[in-house]
Amino acid sequence: MQPGRNRYGLVYSAVAPSGQKLALAVVCAAVLGTIRVLCVEEGKLSQVSPEDADALTWTPFDAVDAAIVNIARQYRLPALVDLETQSVVSNDPYALPYKIILDLGSESDGNGAVLSAARVRRENHVEIERDLFYNLHAAVYRAGFLGSQDAYDAEVEKVYGYLHRLDSTLRGQRYLSGDSLAIADLWLFSLLIRYDNVYATAFRLHRYRLRDFSGIWRYVRALYRQPAFCLTTNFDVISKGYFLGIPSLNRGVVPRGPDDFFLTEQTEGLK
Numbered sequence: 001m002q003p004g005r006n007r008y009g010l011v012y013s014a015v016a017p018s019g020q021k022l023a024l025a026v027v028c029a030a031v032l033g034t035i036r037v038l039c040v041e042e043g044k045l046s047q048v049s050p051e052d053a054d055a056l057t058w059t060p061f062d063a064v065d066a067a068i069v070n071i072a073r074q075y076r077l078p079a080l081v082d083l084e085t086q087s088v089v090s091n092d093p094y095a096l097p098y099k100i101i102l103d104l105g106s107e108s109d110g111n112g113a114v115l116s117a118a119r120v121r122r123e124n125h126v127e128i129e130r131d132l133f134y135n136l137h138a139a140v141y142r143a144g145f146l147g148s149q150d151a152y153d154a155e156v157e158k159v160y161g162y163l164h165r166l167d168s169t170l171r172g173q174r175y176l177s178g179d180s181l182a183i184a185d186l187w188l189f190s191l192l193i194r195y196d197n198v199y200a201t202a203f204r205l206h207r208y209r210l211r212d213f214s215g216i217w218r219y220v221r222a223l224y225r226q227p228a229f230c231l232t233t234n235f236d237v238i239s240k241g242y243f244l245g246i247p248s249l250n251r252g253v254v255p256r257g258p259d260d261f262f263l264t265e266q267t268e269g270l271k
Contacts, residue, residue: 001103009036009081011072014234015241017190018093019078024186025097027228029105041237056227097183128184135162144203170215192220198242
């Protein structure tokens with residue numbers, strides 16, 4: 001990937017965790033000037049003021065944005081579009097965050113705690129990400145769709161075991177790998193923010209809520225207080241995407257809420 005003003009466009013849906021993870025990677029790398037973040041449900045993620053990287057808002061698509069979205073929609077979202085070649089560079093949600101942060105991000109972006117994600121190379125986080133993928137990301141979906149009790153029980157135990165281990169870790173440190181926000185945290189947040197809302201209910205994982213784990217609850221709430229994490233989370237879109245978008249779950253009804261899932265005085269008014 002090459003730097004350049006408005007060189008790329010990231011197109012994603014707010015429904016899926018993979019898209020939110022990529023949007024957060026762009027913001028955390030402080031490369032919104034290089035990569036337009038285009039959410040098909042929300043619009044373009046824009047800085048309100050060039051002097052304040054935390055001041056973010058959604059704005060309507062312009063003609064260029066709409067053209068980028070049309071190119072990306074030919075592929076599975078999320079997708080990164082190169083504006084010079086008018087083609088999709090990649091729609092790999094696992095490799096792209098590293099390419100964005102390592103290829104384009106600056107070590108001295110000076111954007112504060114949330115927007116200065118640690119640029120830790122993949123080889124240093126292999127075990128963390130493998131655990132996250134197999135025992136949370138993949139396991140919640142398998143638990144939701146497997147058709148036998150024994151298979152379901154096995155996946156549920158993976159999820160609950162992961163949550164207990166994660167909670168123990170986060171009670172002793174701020175982030176997954178210590179005091180620095182890393183790409184794995186962007187991935188983890190995008191999954192946890194959907195847990196009570198759709199995974200627990202739609203995927204038959206309702207034994208625990210996030211607030212039952214003090215370390216996890218503190219972690220998610222602390223991240224959600226940051227504008228980038230809050231603004232890229234839309235509970236209404238997530239609920240509609242899962243309960244109307246998945247045929248086996250679609251009964252024509254979307255559950256109401258959550259109304260105050262993570263809202264505090266600090267986050268009120270961001271949405």
